[in-house]
Amino acid sequence: MSQFLQVLLSGLSTGAIYALAAIGFTLVWQAAQTVNFAQGEFVMLPAFFVLIGLHWLHLPLWLSLLFGLAAALLVLGVLFKKIVVEPMLPNGGMPLIIATMALSILLKEGVKQFYGAEAQPFPSLFGQTTMNWDGAIVSVQDVMNLVVALAVVAGLTFFLNRTRTGRCMQACAQNPGVAQILGVDIKRMTLYTFLINAALAALASFLISPIYLAKFSNGETLGLVAFIAAIVGGFNQIRGALAGGLLIGVLDNLTATYVTTEYRAALPLVLLIIIILWRPQGLLGVDEGRKV
């Protein structure tokens, strides 16, 4: 039982970080009706901004984290929208999707060339201590990762549902043309969406890098798993992305512990196939009518 608890909590912790990245897919889908295939690299990059703050600028950790967040907001939020999304979006969704694939390669290879191919240690935000919970040895970092990620998702959900700006962002996602006619500044709302996505990616980066280290290739697996989590949970629902992330995190850990580690990487794909066949809109997704 204690082992099960340990595995469950560890899975929830990893899953919560997947969920932060998966929510990014959902947000970008809602704002630009496209899939950001650089999302994994969006999670990889902020850790390197922090390392630049720590090792090159010799800033303390808290200031390096702020520096990393600010750089992420600028590069992954403002510049991504201005340089990639806005010029490409008028040409339709497909060119933008291809542009994000190119961006993914650019970011990955850029970090490799600029910072190095070696995995870099990343300081833990919550220390390396453990605690005994009913016989189960639980990492404080795992618990805090889960708590922070869930708190951020709860805060984001509150913001989107309980504030005027959040309501306007939803309106832009559901019917941008009408929202504009009603006086909603779509450009501003889209910018907010990309800034939130950048902040979530930065947070996911700060939480996962102490576990997997900071490496230029981290985005490959993370991006794929988060993409699958978003589809499994429901691509157009934040709560769906959360559910998908947690589900994959837990199933991954349970499979590795109780079944086999050999096929753990295949598990999200199997889950994806099952969900697409059984419920194409995802577990919590809403069926969307599309004009052709």
Next chain:
Amino acid sequence: MSAPVLAVRDISKTFGGIRAVDGVSFEVRAGEILGLIGPNGSGKSTLFNCILGQLRPDRGEVHVNSRAVSGRRACELNKLGVGRTFQQLSVFPQMSVLDNIILAGQEHTGTLLSRLFGKPDAGLTAQADQLIDFFRLRHLRDEMAGSLSYGQQKLVDAAMAFMAGPSLVLLDEPAGGVNLTMLAGLKERLLTYNREHGTTFVVIEHNMEFVMSLCTRIIVLAEGRIIAQGPPEEIRANPTVINAYLGG
């Protein structure tokens, strides 16, 4: 005579080699209900989109309440008192009827801070409820807008257009797809609102019975140009209009 609420001056718009709107000029006075009719492809919707800033005209100017609005974004026009309903359904499907109507008015109230982080009802629930009652949508108030029938969504769309207290409302085929009972109710609501608030309407419509009984003046477009204008009874009898649009 008071200044026109809407003045359209020499608007032209071409798409490739096709001249969709060709030098159209007209004015609409306060409280007037103007109908824009014409066959498909006559330039009505293009003209609407030019007026609302959704298309940039090649030539010409649009003035709303004596202010030049050409080149302004649609969201700015809304703040200048211009509302619009849509030919196709235009509600936010995953929001309730009440939330749809509140959202239509919320960008017009409050400080920057309250617009950013204020509660979504924006203190507008009572006003939205008045419109819900006015358009007889009380029983649907908390339903998701996407779950309503086409005609019901048209009523929600109309209520949304009035939420910001506009001086001018452009109605794009309000009767399209609406059943006869609901249509009679919609016409009666529009006339009542016009009478009580003095709001000016410009209506694009193919339903001749509806447009002739609603409007005080009609402009007929064909191939991007005005071919006739006048009171409904004159338009009905105009041989050019009969030939180009109404038929024998």
